[in-house]
Amino acid sequence: MSVNEESREIRRRSWRDIDLRAVAPFAALVLLLIVGALVNPNFIGLTNLANVATRSAFIAIIAVGATFVISSGDLDLSVGSMVAFVASLMILFMNSGAIADPALMLTAAVVLTVIIGAGCGLLNGLITTVGRIEPFIATLGTMGIYRGLTTWLSQGGAITLREPELQTLYRPAYFGSILGVPVPIVVILAVTAVAAFVLYRTRYGRHVVAVGSNSDVARYSGIPVNRVRTIAFVIQGLCVAIAVLLYVPRLGSTSATTGILWELQAITAVVVGGTALKGGAGRVWGTICGAFILELVGNIMLLSNFISEYLIGAIQGSIIIIAMLVQRSLVRKS
Amino acid sequence: MSVNEESREIRRRSWRDIDLRAVAPFAALVLLLIVGALVNPNFIGLTNLANVATRSAFIAIIAVGATFVISSGDLDLSVGSMVAFVASLMILFMNSGAIADPALMLTAAVVLTVIIGAGCGLLNGLITTVGRIEPFIATLGTMGIYRGLTTWLSQGGAITLREPELQTLYRPAYFGSILGVPVPIVVILAVTAVAAFVLYRTRYGRHVVAVGSNSDVARYSGIPVNRVRTIAFVIQGLCVAIAVLLYVPRLGSTSATTGILWELQAITAVVVGGTALKGGAGRVWGTICGAFILELVGNIMLLSNFISEYLIGAIQGSIIIIAMLVQRSLVRKS
Amino acid sequence: QDTKTIGVSIPAADHGWTAGVVFHAERVAKLLMAAHPGLNVIVKTSPDPATQANAVQDLAVQGIDALVILPSDPDPLVNAIKEVKDAGKFVTIVDRAPSVNDSTIRDLYVAGNNPALGQTAGEYIKKTTPDAEVVIIRGLPIPIDQQRQDGFDKGIEGSNVKVLDRQFGNWNRDDAFKVMQDYLTKYPKIDVVWCQDDDMAVGVLQAIEQAKRTDIQYVVAGAGSKDMIKKVMDGDKMIPVDVLYPPAMVGTAMEMTAAALYDQVPVSGTYTIDATLITKENAANYYFPDSPF
Amino acid sequence: MNSESVDAGTTVLSARRISKSFNGVQVLFSVDFDLRAGEIHALMGENGAGKSTLVKILSGFEQPTSGEILLDGNPIKLPPNGAAEALGIVIIHQEFNLAEHLTVTESLFLGREVTRFGVLDRKYMRSEARRVLDLLGSHVDENAMISSLSIADKQMVEIAKAISRDARVVFMDEPTAVLSREETNFLFRQVRKLRDQGTSFVFVSHKLDEVMELTDRVTVLRDGQWIKTSRTAILDGEAIAQLMVGRELSSLYPAKSEPNVDEETALSVKGLSTGYVQDASFDVRKGEIIGFSGMIGSGRTELMEAIAGLRPRTAGEVVIKGEAVLSGDVHAANRCGLAYMTKDRKSKGLLLNSGMMANLTLQSLDKHGKFGYLSPSSEASALERARRRFDIRVRDGSVAARRMSGGNQQKLLLAKVMETEPDIIIIDEPTRGIDVGTKQQIYHFISALARDGRSIIVVSSEMPEVIGLCTRVAVMREGQIVGMLEGDEISEQEIMRYAAGLKKKAAA
């Protein structure tokens, strides 16, 4: 009995350990909130925090998709250009006037966007798995392709939503709020909840982690490795599409420079959130925490009025490193 | 006996396989040369090829360093900003007029540059190994730091070498040639030869591969894992310094935009050259082949007359993917 | 005296011209704060449109009375600017106009004239070398670049000036160097290079010098950096002229905004800064040796 | 010490009251252990008894929680991470310790590369590697990549690595688990030679006959407690087994039960070829246990993987319950109720960083929920069941698979495959690294499955296992099935005759 009791004791303790590692990004978040409050009294206001959370939506949602891709051992560098490409197509479709009724048009555009996003993800997945090209190179290639097509579609300029009626109809999708909570925040939470459910509570999620931690073991366990990886890319594409659905009403326009370097930000959010880049473990909630941290750092920079404009990048870099070090030492201590 | 003979047969076959994989990037290179020759007759001219090889020098040399970092299982995203930072300091030092004699000044500047490069690499290495932060985040942080410091040093503008005497003295380091071969090409070959020697023929090189392949095994074999990884970052820093030594005489100036996205290009060169991003194997000659391929693709785009400037990115992306697919199928067939 | 705050949102110093913008914004901010005790000027830089939209939002959170914005890309920022305007603040847009540019989104528009920058260059080439074969190095694929291209085409209209090629050099010296090297390989004879930006001209000149080609008669750049204006002043044969596109326009806009806040002069509407052709004769007027640009 | 006095040399290395806990779970309880100069000392015990842990402590890879270690009679704190090698203490790990991207030579010399003027002396190292491998009778190519080696060959490299060190003490943690009899003989010859030169060995194994044959003394552990140390010669296998398990063992193998002659065919393989395997044909009836024997590298694994769809085949047909299965289609094979259990538990069988539950249900997640949604309670009860059924003994239920003892990993792997409730089960090396007690349980389990109407293919390098369990035995050699033995024909001599190529079936 005593052995058994002991083992229970231990289990609880080691569980606490695991939790702590998952909690670490949230600790870093709290740290930043404190720093922010010291820097500027406006910082901790509801408006400001809601603003920051709202604007972290794009990266957060994309990063949730990236969590799947990275957990399964791959990498997607094309998401930033994919945002530009999908958004361009969406606006072009809405500008085409193919459907007269605005509400119907909007619905059609939303459906189309989701399909295109999933299609782009599928392309990435197939090139990587069926073509057996390192995901880094495969998605670097499609990054160029999506970006190039966007430039071509926009003829080097911007693509702007023209119908004012559609614009007013669509605007609340970013600027509106549900029960006082801004729509983008609601969307982040919904997307993350669904993603967490899929990753932790479904067969597919289990397969993703298995493939990412050892694809041979997965194959010998009868898991269709390539299909699992491809679907992860499709999920990434869907997340990009959702981000686009929020992006278009916000600025009402895209250009060839839309989404530049977002892939880097998304990957950073994932890694800061505690998911290892080598695959085999995914932390969805950590990821959105990571996205929020990144956005907060920028926000604190902007609200603080004593940092030279030129040094912002340097301070941001230092903050990220310091936050990680603090987080590391927190985990080690307890 | 017959078993033994057979096993030798098999052994030979698998050896051929390995060789082919190493040869694959060179096959892609040849393919591109053929495509280029078809696109524009000037392409295959000596001047053009020398131009391309010469201008690939920066990425190639940086990528050689990246081969070490990647082989040992890490990643360095800061190299692009490091180029800007080190180059700024070098020019500022030469502008300071601390030493009157130009030749002496140049020598001092070269030494300083090498030291600063190694120091930046060391910083990256220590944050990653001693600080135990994922290399992706650690070097993303220092990327911001180096870039920010450069922007601050240049006040957002350019830093230009002022002494005309120094300039004329230094110019041949990029524009000169040795026995008819442009200096940068000589430097690429020399750096690669040394790197290949270190990676394949010294104890340290062996340890790099072992650490990247399985750091536990390396540790159990008595290899000082953190030291090996840190030294790889220092080598990366040295390579950046060498690239800077070639970069400064070219335009005689740097700015806050110098080296933007070079890290991505360097990593791509490494991966195209056949080194796996997961670590454990390095192909130095493949890496410079990869750098050359990247530069060639851009060159062919520009020399071709029938591609819209808006679509160049898309075509470049497709070419990279196609080249990899062809290479893959070549390897599989034989 | 009551305190007032002006928020200034500009692109990050990511190449020479924007570095100039940052320099002048900070210079004028100091001047204004010295001139008006109680006035606070906050300058914020952002690397891309999405971040700039955030910056505008953050400025609004801090509480501002007027916004001066030089959008990195205007259309994506319309909504963000509109929110400030709708809150009843004074809004000045500088340089880049959104497609809808009227009093619903701003009070004052200080216009840099992008089409004119292209047109002035085109007209100069048409006048000096009417049969020239020209290669063009563009910036990045964003609207202001397109406007400059259109302006250039209008400038050379009706002449024998022939455009051989247009490629993107990303407003980056290293990329311009590469593009020029390849142009030199591709075309045995080039008369004139228009690279529409002084930063890129640095790379172009090095590439020409390396190839030792003598067929290129001159290079037309633009913006008015101190290095290029110096070359014009010194009578450099390769850089006979430069087209002015002054980063100082942001300072002008800030001064006009302050004037509006303090009710010294009622300002509104559009105020265009011209793309002056800088020649050896007038170059000295545009030479600021202290500017980083 | 209550062990019989043996008049061999002085004590080299000893453990005094060593205890060890992981995260508070105690796995060793005040264990004493003495190793004398020039002796071969067996360490025996059930899976999870703490053998590997003790060996790791005595070689510096783990630090004891309490107790002390004496080297030549002086207390010493052994340096970590293999640095104890400098003191002449080397270890052959139970779990391989090789980097996949290195060649055999590179692995043998990792961490102690030979250089001349700072340049690797590759030629010397290669020839030295060849020499050591030849000593062990291994045909492994010294230039081959580790990743291309079979696990048996990896084990040989691991052994060569240890043997080639000038060691005073060599710990061998189940070195022979994956070796053929022939390779084992080579190894033993070397071990005896070194022993006679004064080297001491600790030999951990579950193979009683080997222990009897090779060792001078034996120490038995049970549940982390020291039980007995004694001269091997005065014990017999039965006695050791009883000391280990703590109870009397009945016969190892269950009674064979042959299926009816007219029982339907469950699996039929016709003319199957892969790159290496040529024209393999055989049938398995419902309720039958068929064995596959042969030398290492004879192609058994390759054949089985081709049947299971894990490898493409170049010719031939696989028919499961009347349905032809396409080449390389794992899912079709699975759907028809065929399951394959790999012999390579570390790189193909288990997710080493995941816990028991994630591993157990990985292959059978369909059972644990609807529409892909998983029910944690259903999984938990499956784990409870599996732990009882396969006697998986883990003192800390949440440990990652990599932290489990080798034998318990093997049991977990078997449980994982059985979770799919297959009708046709191919088990490659079912009892690799498993203690006698559990072996017996597993044999009875297999036999019960067969009586239940399932068909079982047992691929094993342990001949007694095949003989004791199967009603038919196929023998492979160089990629071909060279013999099919039935009933009384099944004997060690007969199998060897076919496996060595002295005899060939007429119809082949």
Ligand SMILES: Nc1ncnc2c1ncn2[C@@H]1O[C@H](COP(=O)(O)OP(=O)(O)OP(=O)(O)O)[C@@H](O)[C@H]1O
């Ligand atoms: N690093 C570790 N962390 C937690 N538990 C561990 C660790 N290493 C070993 N254990 C536990 O210690 C116990 C003893 O394991 P050990 O490997 O010594 O057994 P063994 O006698 O070698 O068994 P086998 O015959 O199966 O190899 C097991 O319950 C195992 O799970």
Ligand SMILES: Nc1ncnc2c1ncn2[C@@H]1O[C@H](COP(=O)(O)OP(=O)(O)OP(=O)(O)O)[C@@H](O)[C@H]1O
């Ligand atoms: N003599 C040999 N030397 C090297 N490789 C061989 C030799 N014979 C066969 N092979 C290769 O080994 C594989 C066949 O070994 P396989 O593992 O299937 O045999 P096995 O009988 O299951 O042996 P093991 O007992 O190791 O499991 C094939 O992939 C074949 O190419």
Ligand SMILES: [Mg+2]
């Ligand atoms: Mg063990």
Ligand SMILES: [Mg+2]
């Ligand atoms: Mg086998």
